[in-house]
Structures are given as structure tokens and as C-alpha cells.
Amino acid sequence: MLNRSALAALALVLGQSVAMAQGSFLEQLLLSPTRTPGDVPETYGTAYDCRALKAADQTAGVWRGLIGGQVWPDAGQSRPVSREGCFKTEQECQAYLGLMSGYIDFVYSRECKRL
Structure with a gap:
């Protein structure tokens, strides 16, 4: 004690x-650094770029995260946005969707699926 x-x-x-x-x-x-409204990160050119994995035919066991929605960069303006990323595990994929949800003002679709 x-x-x-x-x-x-x-x-x-x-x-x-x-x-x-x-x-x-x-x-x-x-x-x-502050985030600019409407600025949504891309995976292109990173280790999570699905295009590179598909081109190299390295999609076995890969999880693809896809999210889509709307962003409002300014009052009265909106634009559609979608992003994808490829990951080794479902947990990484879900974490990606959670992160991206913070950048997209209205999410209307999000999924993690095996390629």
C-alpha cells in the first residue's frame, strides 16, 4: 500500500x-501548417498509389480503400472528390479512410476491399 x-x-x-x-x-x-479548405491529399506517387501496384501486377493480398464525397472550399461552393489508396492490411486501409474523412466535408461512400 x-x-x-x-x-x-x-x-x-x-x-x-x-x-x-x-x-x-x-x-x-x-x-x-494550416489546411486549405477543399485541399484533399492524394496517394498518387506514394507507396500507397494503386496505379503503381496494378501496373507492376503486385495486387495479391492488397486492400484498396476508396472514399468519395463533397468538399466545400468556400461558402456556396462545393465540389465532388474521391480518393483511393492501396494498403497491406485492412487496418491500414481503415486508418486511411478515417484520416481522409477529416478532409472531406460530406462523405457519401467509403470502403475497404481486397483487390
């Missing part, structure tokens, strides 16, 4: 850890 001084020390360490984590989060938030 912990005595009072050990408990106080533990509380102090945990409090400092939380404060440091919050500080680094705020630092990252404040110092990271």
Missing part, C-alpha cells in the same frame, strides 16, 4: 506528464 508521500509524488509526476503532453499537442497544433 502506498503511503501519502508516495501518492503525492505519483500525482505530481502524472500531473507533469499530462501537462507536457498537452503542451506538445498545443505546440503541434499551433506550429503545424
Whole structure:
């Protein structure tokens, strides 16, 4: 059983850890580049480019993530957008869809399927 001084020390360490984590989060938030509305990342030319895998005939066991929706870059403007990426695991594919959902204002379709 912990005595009072050990408990106080533990509380102090945990409090400092939380404060440091919050500080680094705020630092990252404040110092990271801002996102332009309507700007949705592409996988073209990256390790997740499905076109390259298909061209090299390396699609065995690959998961394809596809997401589509609308973005509103400015008030009164909208445009359709869709993105795809290819991944080694379903978990990576689902993580990609989650990330992309943050860039697309209205998602109307999203799926992960094996190629």
C-alpha cells in the first residue's frame, strides 16, 4: 500500500506528464501548417498509389480503400472528390479512410476491399 508521500509524488509526476503532453499537442497544433479548405491529399506517387501496384501486377493480398464525397472550399461552393489508396492490411486501409474523412466535408461512400 502506498503511503501519502508516495501518492503525492505519483500525482505530481502524472500531473507533469499530462501537462507536457498537452503542451506538445498545443505546440503541434499551433506550429503545424494550416489546411486549405477543399485541399484533399492524394496517394498518387506514394507507396500507397494503386496505379503503381496494378501496373507492376503486385495486387495479391492488397486492400484498396476508396472514399468519395463533397468538399466545400468556400461558402456556396462545393465540389465532388474521391480518393483511393492501396494498403497491406485492412487496418491500414481503415486508418486511411478515417484520416481522409477529416478532409472531406460530406462523405457519401467509403470502403475497404481486397483487390
